């Protein structure tokens with residue numbers, strides 16, 4: 001009999017969001033009359049339709065594929081030049097950030113890339129993650145065998161956890177000890193916190209001193225509203241030698257179902273072999289894509305390109321403003337009942353302290369049963385998330401207002 005990957009057996013429960021979906025399904029089956037009232041603010045999934053510019057661009061691309069003269073087969077595995085250059089220009093060079101077209105690698109989203117990146121990194125690396133954290137960073141390291149078994153609190157042996165608490169404004173300092181890889185996500189999922197320039201500069205300094213790599217997830221950068229908050233790790237001098245950045249069209253263009261994101265791997269980023277040679281990672285990531293994938297579909301890449309058109313940018317701005325309008329309403333709703341609220345200013349997530357003595361899952365159950373609102377329990381993001389819950393602002397305005405109204409009923 002063939003052997004299975006036993007690392008998967010270390011993962012205790014299902015992935016957080018399917019687990020929430022399972023509980024919600026069970027609730028709906030048991031309470032069919034209330035199911036209609038349910039408002040989902042759990043997973044951060046967009047609700048508003050795709051920007052018109054994106055829809056039109058995708059339709060044109062499909063028409064091209066339906067015509068012998070303009071038909072295209074396999075595209076470049078790393079993404080079409082038209083999209084790579086558009087991204088590099090608009091997201092980086094227009095903001096005076098040095099990124100070349102061929103340092104952009106298109107994919108079906110930043111979630112998959114956060115997992116795939118481990119393909120080109122050694123198993124010897126000591127990995128640090130923030131706590132609470134987007135569970136993908138942890139679980140993909142568990143699956144790859146980079147951790148020991150789970151401990152009682154759900155954390156894994158072998159990982160270095162960086163506590164993100166109200167005391168440090170949910171932005172951790174670099175650790176005293178040496179680590180090789182650090183996952184950072186700003187604006188942060190789940191806490192909604194942002195890292196200021198000097199905080200990121202400290203991380204870059206740490207990474208350069210320790211020859212470590214920062215795996216920087218900037219999926220929510222479009223939600224930054226305050227000036228002077230970096231949108232990219234590459235705004236920090238020296239980051240090209242120590243960082244990889246993940247970006248996504250999911251939360252900007254509403255692509256959670258369409259699927260498109262990209263990873264920036266600078267050619268100046270080196271990692272070492274077992275015998276001490278220092279080599280660039282860029283060719284390895286290029287090779288990985290050429291071998292394991294055939295890239296993102298042509299209509300989707302044309303849709304992503306349209307996000308950067310004048311019309312597309314206006315429509316994306318309107319989408320972001322819509323969700324951030326919800327965030328404000330939800331923040332106020334939670335604050336008005338005396339809850340302690342974080343986030344929701346530079347990110348579409350509200351991170352809420354549970355009332356004293358209530359665990360995250362107890363609060364999840366209360367919100368589900370009493371208010372018929374689905375939230376995400378903070379403990380699902382890590383031990384330090386215990387005692388918090390997350391409300392997603394991805395919803396219609398009507399629903400956001402209704403959730404704020406229902407929050408008023410919390411005693």
Ligand code: MLT
Pocket residue numbers: 042043044045111189
């Ligand atoms: C979340 O709710 O944390 C996100 O939607 C998950 C994701 O982007 O994969």
